[in-house]
Amino acid sequence: MALRINPDVDPKTHPYISTGLKKSKFGIDISLAMEEYRVARELSHIDVVGVHQHIGSQITEIAPFVDSLAKMAGLIAELRNHGFAIKYLDVGGGLGITYKDEDPPVPRVFAEALIAVIKDLGCTIVLEPGRVIVGNAGVLVTKVLYNKRTPTKHFIVVDAGMNDLVRPSLYGSFHSILPARREKGRETVVADVVGPVCESGDFLAKDRSMPVPEPEELLVVMSAGAYGHTMSSNYNSRPRPPEILVKGDRWFTIRERESYEDLIRGERVPEL
Numbered sequence: 001m002a003l004r005i006n007p008d009v010d011p012k013t014h015p016y017i018s019t020g021l022k023k024s025k026f027g028i029d030i031s032l033a034m035e036e037y038r039v040a041r042e043l044s045h046i047d048v049v050g051v052h053q054h055i056g057s058q059i060t061e062i063a064p065f066v067d068s069l070a071k072m073a074g075l076i077a078e079l080r081n082h083g084f085a086i087k088y089l090d091v092g093g094g095l096g097i098t099y100k101d102e103d104p105p106v107p108r109v110f111a112e113a114l115i116a117v118i119k120d121l122g123c124t125i126v127l128e129p130g131r132v133i134v135g136n137a138g139v140l141v142t143k144v145l146y147n148k149r150t151p152t153k154h155f156i157v158v159d160a161g162m163n164d165l166v167r168p169s170l171y172g173s174f175h176s177i178l179p180a181r182r183e184k185g186r187e188t189v190v191a192d193v194v195g196p197v198c199e200s201g202d203f204l205a206k207d208r209s210m211p212v213p214e215p216e217e218l219l220v221v222m223s224a225g226a227y228g229h230t231m232s233s234n235y236n237s238r239p240r241p242p243e244i245l246v247k248g249d250r251w252f253t254i255r256e257r258e259s260y261e262d263l264i265r266g267e268r269v270p271e272l
């Protein structure tokens with residue numbers, strides 16, 4: 001086993017996805033690590049072989065990884081001095097992607113920076129990337145229901161909501177939204193793109209400049225491949241949409257659209 005260590009570094013990302021700060025719930029405080037490794041060593045059936053970190057997600061700078069890994073390297077040296085045969089260093093995930101105008105390091109640059117810090121450790125490196133692999137491989141396609149104009153705002157009401165993609169509501173995240181069919185010369189508007197869920201937090205974009213869409217038109221919510229479907233829910237009794245894999249000009253349903261029966265599957269009415 002490896003212990004997840006909290007290195008107390010600021011990954012400079014959204015607070016909800018920062019996991020390596022002292023105040024975060026994750027990991028073992030690095031100052032207490034040696035004590036916990038000693039406890040682990042006494043356990044029969046447990047082989048203490050590694051050190052693990054995961055400092056956060058959507059990290060767009062190299063420095064937090066380098067700072068954290070320098071601390072891990074120090075800990076590994078200390079552990080080895082105390083007789084622990086540390087063979088694995090799990091560096092976690094966390095590499096960010098471009099949603100809007102972020103310029104995160106590409107994996108090669110990330111790797112070069114990590115190698116500089118950890119190459120002499122002689123450890124097998126374990127990586128846990130998620131978002132950087134799938135984030136920009138997925139989109140959410142939604143249908144425009146109607147345009148609602150109030151005295152102060154223009155709302156584009158669509159059939160996807162916060163239950164389908166919670167990132168904007170949860171973290172205030174930006175997702176680019178494009179019409180599926182691009183047409184030049186359309187009137188543009190500054191609008192909120194909102195779903196049909198009973199919450200004012202049910203939005204996919206706020207104050208976004210976009211072409212005024214027609215009802216029934218499809219909009220594409222970009223960069224929805226990570227923390228999209230997996231964070232979706234059935235809130236407001238909304239069955240979740242299918243997931244479609246597209247390869248070249250072929251497509252496959254890789255997850256069925258949910259039915260109303262799916263929503264109540266597993267529920268029981270007790271005999272009172």
Ligand SMILES: Cc1ncc(COP(=O)(O)O)c(C=O)c1O
Pocket residue numbers: 054056057058092093094095128129130131132226
């Ligand atoms: C322990 C751990 N490893 C890896 C990941 C993947 O992170 P990312 O998608 O930022 O690469 C997460 C995400 O929450 C995580 O908690």
